Amino acid sequence: MNRFVKLSFILAMTATVSALALSEAQAQYYRGGNGNTVLVTPDGRILEQYPDGGGYSMARDGRGRRVLVDTYGNVVATEMRASTYYPKAPARDAYNDNGYGNGGRYGDTQLSNNGGYRDYRQYRTDGYGQQDQDIVTGGIPRDGDIQRQPLDDQPMPGKSPNQMNSTGNDYASIDPQQGTPDIIRKPQPADPVITLKGKSKMEITALEVFLARQGISPGAIDGRMGANVTKAIYAYQQMTGQTLDPNNTDAILEQLRMSGGMPIINYTITAADAAGPYVASIPEDYAAKSQMPSLGYTSTTEMLAERFHMDEGYLKALNPGVDFTVPGNTIKVVNTGPAKIGAVAKILADKGRKQVFAYDANGTLIAAYPASIGSADTPSPSGTVTVERVAFNPGYTYNPKINFQQGVNDKVLNIPPGPNGPVGTVWMALSKPTYGIHGTPDPSRIGKSQSHGCVRLTNWDATELAKMVKPGVVVEFVD
Structure with a gap:
């Protein structure tokens, strides 16, 4: 027995010395x-x-x-x-x-x-001098752990649960006496067609950046004249009452010069950009997603493309031969300027145009975003609902009995948060159960694909809108 105790003591001391030696070696290293x-x-x-x-x-x-x-x-x-x-x-x-x-x-x-x-510290920004602390973009190691919070009781970032009000969130609700503003919508062509005359990608990029700075999102900026840009031009005219000639590049560049500078700027990749951490890949299967500790970005280019509101392929095309993983490398990015601010009193979700319009209390259009809204199999709601709560960087609960069927998954799954999660970085729950306005892991497909009944925006557009919304805001779905 004594020999056994003595042997155990020796082994324990050996393990302790080894651990201390390892820690000291690492410290000295x-x-x-x-x-x-x-x-x-x-x-x-x-x-x-x-x-x-x-x-x-x-x-x-x-x-x-x-x-x-x-x-x-x-x-x-x-x-x-x-x-x-x-x-x-x-x-x-x-x-x-x-x-x-x-x-x-x-x-x-x-x-x-x-x-x-x-x-290096001068570069630790989002490109405009400040970081957006509301979006969690990093992942954690696969053998790590996360704590999920239900969307109903999730506080705003930086605040503790005891700072939340009795309604389960820390937003003040819309004043019932305020009422819903009357929206006067100007008629638009049933099939709007805008023809550009030999414009280059750089000139189209300038047009996209100009629209984005006005609060009219063209979606993921890609230097192409697609449906999202066309819709944005008409929304700009609805907002301002002015006709925008997309072929007048000189006038657009002059307005850009007076509203924040040229559409393309240089950005120096920081140590934090390169370090990540990033996840290896995002599986399609929801059951596999639920086993991951985080649904973070998969690469530096994906993260930077979202930060600067760009299509990832276009970011790479603008910077041929550049290694995005090396701090100190300078790249070209678009300069959309600061996010739109204001107080949204009503949201109009136009199913036909695949576009979301945000109005203030006076009925003035203050922002518009391309959107994916429902499908034939899983249509979006009709009529009027309200925003009930807002959550940033939310997890997602998949329930095939009340949501949709994904693959062969027939059980409830808790999927971790992250920009590549099913609802992206933002969830605005609506008064109709299971429906909401949210972000997406596929920003370049917004306005070009269908959703499972919800209103899907790019992560940056959803974040901008969410910061202007309070519970009680009316959301009207129109065909």
Whole structure:
């Protein structure tokens, strides 16, 4: 018995010493400024050393990279090659106050063309100077864990459940005395046709960006004159009472110059952009989706395309030969400007035109979006309903008995949140059960495909609309 206890004690001590040696080796590895790899945090910082304290473990993300996670499954940092970030790691200078030569902290700088260093932190934005904190774009390792919240009781980001009001959300409801504004809709051609005269992709892009800046979304910007752009032109004329000539590129460029600058700008890929983390792929089967910890972006190009309201293929075409995974690389993106703001009092969902119109309390059109609205098999509601609640980055509960049949799945499935989830990054629940206005994992198909009865928008359009909506807003479906 004594021999057994002694043996157990020796084995336990050996395991403890090994674990401590591993932690110390990792700490020395990063503390010593190893030039091969660096740990990049989700906000783009590079860790100088392995985090102190316990509760951390290493996992693999969808691209096979080592990911440091805490006990709750949150990503702390992603291990990446230092050569991806810097041509050569700065040499350590014992006489420098911050411990590294050439000035600036190792991990927060990049070599500029003149050999100096520039601060990475100036690029940690959405392209317009601020980040949108409401959308969760990253994933977590496959062996991590997530906590799902029911849509009914989900608070707004950054607020605790005890800050919610008695109705189960933290939005103020529309004042019943306010009433619903009368909407005067100007007649539009039954089959509107607009012909462009030899316009290039760049000129069509300028038209799309101009419309987007006015609050009239053309959907995913792709440099093509499609149905979504045509609908947006007519919506602009309805909004302003002015006729827009899409062939007058000079006038469009002049208006762009006065409203935020040229339609194409340069953007420098940041460390956070490259680090992700990303998931390897998104399965079609809902049962497989339900087993994933997150339905995040699958690549840097997919994430950047959504951030800049672009078709992913068009983003790649604008930047031939560019490696989007390398921080410091400069790419061309469209400049749609800041999101539309205001207070929406009524939403009109036009099934025939596959378009959503948002009006203020005076009946003035303030925004319009291309949409996928219902299908012959699963039609959208008719008549009038109201918005009941809004949730950002929601999970999704699939129930074949009350939703639709997906593949061979005949059981209730809880599908995790993420921009590639069935409802994208936003869910605006309507008073008719199971119906809502939401985002999508396929932004380039909006307005060109059908939905399962709900109103589907691009993730960025759904987010913009959701921030202007309160529970109680009337949604009218028209044919």
